[in-house]
Amino acid sequence: SKIYHFESIDSTNNMAKKMASEGAAEGTIIIAEEQTGGRGRLGRTWVSPKGTGIWMSIILRPNIAPTEAAKITQITAAAVASGLRKIIGEDVGIKWPNDIIIHRKKVCGILTELSAELNSVNYIVVGIGINVNMDTKDFPEEVRRIATSIKACVGRTVSRKNIVKEILHSFEELYSDFTYNKNIKKSIEICKKYSVTLGKEVKIKNKEKEVVAKAIDLTEDGQLLIKNQSGVIEKVFSGEVSVRG
Ligand code: BTN
Numbered sequence: 001s002k003i004y005h006f007e008s009i010d011s012t013n014n015m016a017k018k019m020a021s022e023g024a025a026e027g028t029i030i031i032a033e034e035q036t037g038g039r040g041r042l043g044r045t046w047v048s049p050k051g052t053g054i055w056m057s058i059i060l061r062p063n064i065a066p067t068e069a070a071k072i073t074q075i076t077a078a079a080v081a082s083g084l085r086k087i088i089g090e091d092v093g094i095k096w097p098n099d100i101i102i103h104r105k106k107v108c109g110i111l112t113e114l115s116a117e118l119n120s121v122n123y124i125v126v127g128i129g130i131n132v133n134m135d136t137k138d139f140p141e142e143v144r145r146i147a148t149s150i151k152a153c154v155g156r157t158v159s160r161k162n163i164v165k166e167i168l169h170s171f172e173e174l175y176s177d178f179t180y181n182k183n184i185k186k187s188i189e190i191c192k193k194y195s196v197t198l199g200k201e202v203k204i205k206n207k208e209k210e211v212v213a214k215a216i217d218l219t220e221d222g223q224l225l226i227k228n229q230s231g232v233i234e235k236v237f238s239g240e241v242s243v244r245g
Pocket residue numbers: 010011012013014035037038039040041042044046048054055056057098099108109110111127128129130
C-alpha cells in the first residue's frame with residue numbers, strides 16, 4: 001500500500017479523509033513531520049511539533065456497520081501497544097478506549113473517524129499520534145502531568161521509522177484477521193492483557209452524566225463493561241474515562 005509523507009499539513013486525519021473521499025485505497029497511509037492543526041478526541045487540539053513525533057493516519061474500507069467502528073479503535077490500540085512493546089521493551093498499557101500509557105502517562109492517542117451511510121461504512125480514518133522524541137520539559141505544565149514521551153521513558157532517542165514499521169506490521173496482522181476471518185479475539189485479548197483500566201474504579205463522563213463504577217471486562221464489540229455502585233452491569237460505548245487510584 002502507498003505511504004504519503006508530508007513535511008507540514010494541518011492534520012493527517014483531514015488529509016486522509018480528503019483522499020479517502022476522492023477514492024484512495026484501503027491501506028493508504030498519511031504521515032506528517034508536523035501538524036499545524038492536529039486534532040484530538042472531544043474537539044481537543046493535538047500538539048504535533050516537527051520531527052519528534054509520529055503523526056499518522058490509515059485509510060480503511062472495512063465491510064462493517066457504522067456501529068462497529070469501536071472495534072477498529074481496539075485493533076489499533078492493540079497494534080500500537082504490541083509494536084511499542086517490541087521496540088522499547090517497556091510496560092506499555094492501554095487505557096480504554098484509545099490511550100496508550102507508559103509509566104502511568106499518555107504517550108499516544110488514537111482518533112477514529114468514519115464516513116458512513118445508514119448501514120455501511122464508506123471509509124474509516126484511524127489517526128495515531130505518538131510522542132516519541134520530545135523532551136517533556138517542552139510540554140506545557142498541564143500537559144506534563146498527564147503526558148510523556150517515549151524518549152523520556154526510556155532515556156534515549158528512539159527511531160520513529162522502526163516504531164512505524166512495527167506498528168504497521170502488528171496492525172496488518174490484527175486487521176486482516178478481523179476483515180478476512182471475522183476474528184477480533186486476538187486484538188481484544190491484547191487489549192485486555194495490557195489494559196490499565198480493567199479491575200479498576202473508573203469515572204465515566206459523558207453528555208448526560210458522570211458515574212463511578214468498576215471496569216470489569218471488554219466486550220468483543222470493543223465496549224467496556226462496568227459494574228456500578230448498585231451492582232448493575234452496564235456497557236459503555238465511549239465517553240471520557242479516568243482511572244482512579
Ligand atoms: C486523542 O487522544 O485525543 C487522540 C489524538 C489523535 C492524534 C492523531 S495525530 C495523527 C492524526 N491526525 C490528527 O489530527 N489527529 C490524529
